[in-house]
Amino acid sequence: MWNSAKQHKSLIQQHSFWEIKNGSSARFWEDSWQHMPALKHELSLIPNLMPDMHPFDTVGNFCRTSSNLEYREWLRASQILR
Numbered sequence: 001m002w003n004s005a006k007q008h009k010s011l012i013q014q015h016s017f018w019e020i021k022n023g024s025s026a027r028f029w030e031d032s033w034q035h036m037p038a039l040k041h042e043l044s045l046i047p048n049l050m051p052d053m054h055p056f057d058t059v060g061n062f063c064r065t066s067s068n069l070e071y072r073e074w075l076r077a078s079q080i081l082r
Contacts, residue, residue, distance in 0.1 A: 018031050020059055020072070021065070022060055023063055023065065024058055027055070027058055028059050029057065062074060062075055
């Protein structure tokens with residue numbers, strides 16, 4: 001089974017997504033984390049228009065979660081720390 005999964009890695013990645021939780025592992029632009037393709041494929045112009053965006057920023061850089069992970073609050077641009 002493992003050899004078959006390695007052989008079809010691209011197909012598996014296209015149909016997989018991250019479970020976000022606190023957002024520290026899922027990459028905002030590079031990973032599929034909203035049950036849709038990675039944002040870099042969908043919104044490819046935005047990182048080029050925003051030079052301070054980094055391809056490996058995590059989802060956690062853009063939101064705050066409750067301590068029990070029940071909700072996620074998106075940060076405003078002025079709240080995002082670099």
